[in-house]
Amino acid sequence: MKITCEDARSLVPGYLDAQLSEAQASPLRAHLLDCSACRESAKEGRALQRWFEPLREQSVTVPEGFAARVARRALAGDPGLLVPVEAPAMAGRRSHIGFLLVACSVAAAVLFVLALVIQRQNLPATNGLEAQNRPPWLVSGETPPSAEHEIVIQAPEASPASGANARNAPRSEPRR
């Protein structure tokens, strides 16, 4: 099977790296025999590879006892020098603290809103409730006339000027 120069150029790197199957390499070899331009391209690739050979052959020196020392440290649970500053255990603890802070903030906000609502409900709806407006029976300590008291509670709208009625007025009424 014949291949084009374009096919050959794309196959040359894999050929030089010995990464082609025989089915791919065989037609490329045939093409390189016929095509001087592609052959030159392959020669250039091979020349570049030769620059790496001496570097590849350089020996490496491992310090004496390295393997035993590192194995001991690994078994002792040493995380090493280059691990991130924030260890996973610490990160977990931080996230718990964060959650607690958020939960406390939410709880504080809810309590604040609740306190406002309760306060509004207890507040008089008008400024008309003054000490001097208190009914005489309350000031003198006399027994209140029960019939009058009954009327005040049961029919608040009947006498809006009354201090007792003001206490029971709807909260939507504007304050003065």
Add this chain to the structure above:
Amino acid sequence: MPVAMMQPAAREDAQLVEEALGGNPLSFQLLIERYQERVFALARRYTKSAVEIEDIAQDTFLKAFRRLASFQRQSTFSTWLYRIAVNTALDFLKRVGRSPVRAVEDPELTAEPQRALAGSGIAISAPDATLRREEVARVTQEVLDELPEIFRTVLVLRELEELSYQEMAEVLGISIGTVESRLFRARARFKEAMLRLHPEFAHGD
């Protein structure tokens, strides 16, 4: 990967991993001894300091031990360890402020690979026979150091560690197609840097 399909060395690695996970301290030491030279060799491509090389190698093995239980048999132990070693070396570069340049950060790197070679008509000659091998190694290392990390790493894995495209894809977590295109660009960049730093090695038409 089924045990029956593994190469003998990979089978021995898998056995040592099992024993280390079972609490045998000597098995992990044996694994280190099998791979310490390759990890040191890889680490020295990223730093010249002997202390830093040892730190990277040590951290690679300590990380490997911590993650040993997560080692999947889909890849070989050596490929798995290489992946940890490359990532440890790159983390180290970031930590010491020699942050690697990524392709996404450098628009020049994402350009067509042919651009670097277009119209030059100049090739690199093979190392002259009169050059001492130490000198060739020094020049090559000098040119490699000029390259962005993304290209240096593929050249180191292919030309110096002689990993296959498949192994490189596993180590780098990319497809084989990406390995091929990255390697092609890396070689073009290596040639550019070599011609810039050492025009005496140019081989014109």
